[in-house]
Amino acid sequence: MAIPLVYLTDSSNQVWELGVLDDGAYTTTPVSGTGLNYILLQDTCSNQIWKMIVLTSGALQIIPYFGTGIYGILVESPSGYLYNIVITNSAISTIYNANLIAIINGAFQDPFGNPYSYGTIVLETATPFINNNSLILSECRGILDQNGNVVPFSAYPGIYFMRVYKANGELVWYTPLTIPNSSPVNLGSLVPQQ
Numbered sequence: 001m002a003i004p005l006v007y008l009t010d011s012s013n014q015v016w017e018l019g020v021l022d023d024g025a026y027t028t029t030p031v032s033g034t035g036l037n038y039i040l041l042q043d044t045c046s047n048q049i050w051k052m053i054v055l056t057s058g059a060l061q062i063i064p065y066f067g068t069g070i071y072g073i074l075v076e077s078p079s080g081y082l083y084n085i086v087i088t089n090s091a092i093s094t095i096y097n098a099n100l101i102a103i104i105n106g107a108f109q110d111p112f113g114n115p116y117s118y119g120t121i122v123l124e125t126a127t128p129f130i131n132n133n134s135l136i137l138s139e140c141r142g143i144l145d146q147n148g149n150v151v152p153f154s155a156y157p158g159i160y161f162m163r164v165y166k167a168n169g170e171l172v173w174y175t176p177l178t179i180p181n182s183s184p185v186n187l188g189s190l191v192p193q194q
Contacts, residue, residue: 003076003152003184004104007035008054016054018085022077024094026085028058034146036118040069044088044095052092060092068120070141074102074152082183084154100154102184103140108148108164108173115148118167121187123160123177150187157181 006018008028015035019027039052041062051065072084072095082097103123108116124139142153144164157179164173179185 003074003082003102004149006039006073006075006151007031007033008039008052008060009035009037010054010056010058012056014056016058018060018073018075020075020077020081020083020085020094022079022081024077024083024096026060026075026083026092026094028054028060030058036143036145036151039073039143039151040065040067041073041087042069042071043090044071044086046089048087048090050087050090052087062087062090062092068141070143070151070153072153074154076102082154097154100183101157101179101181102152103142103150103155103179104152104184104186105189106144106148106150106187108144108187110172115146116144116164116166116172117146117148119144119148119172120165121150122163122165123155123179124163125158125160152184155179155185 007015009015015031015033016028017031041050049065049069050062052062072086083094121142140155142150160177162175162177166172
């Protein structure tokens with residue numbers, strides 16, 4: 001399926017690739033290149049925001065934080081299984097994604113070709129997804145990397161209102177968007193609805 005890789009940089013500037021094994025155990029592997037310094041995640045069981053960093057040993061660490069976080073980091077196992085790395089009850093875990101669609105790429109940039117580095121993307125459902133009278137999803141959040149591409153995340157197929165924000169919180173794009181029932185969805189190849 002070829003989900004883009006996610007990288008974190010530790011305090012010594014070593015870059016680590018986030019991954020997952022087929023059994024759902026998350027991994028970190030030292031690589032060269034560039035990565036994010038941290039990722040903000042919202043606990044799946046509360047409103048607590050966590051700042052996820054990687055230590056020089058390669059271990060992932062979470063620190064209570066504030067602001068707005070994403071709900072999971074999408075990673076792909078060697079056999080192609082999709083998992084979200086999430087925070088649940090103050091602990092790092094993974095969730096298998098059998099029915100969700102991978103959201104990737106985007107290359108969001110201003111009219112001069114400058115990427116919206118470290119911005120945020122929000123997909124708000126036009127109609128919330130309900131299962132057994134319980135709301136299961138009303139919005140999905142993602143973050144943009146240094147090139148304006150989304151750090152891979154997942155969503156259900158459907159119609160959304162997509163908002164893209166610069167790192168300073170300024171809204172730069174708002175459009176209806178249909179996520180088809182095929183994975184992965186490359187935001188850079190979708191044509192926004194007018």
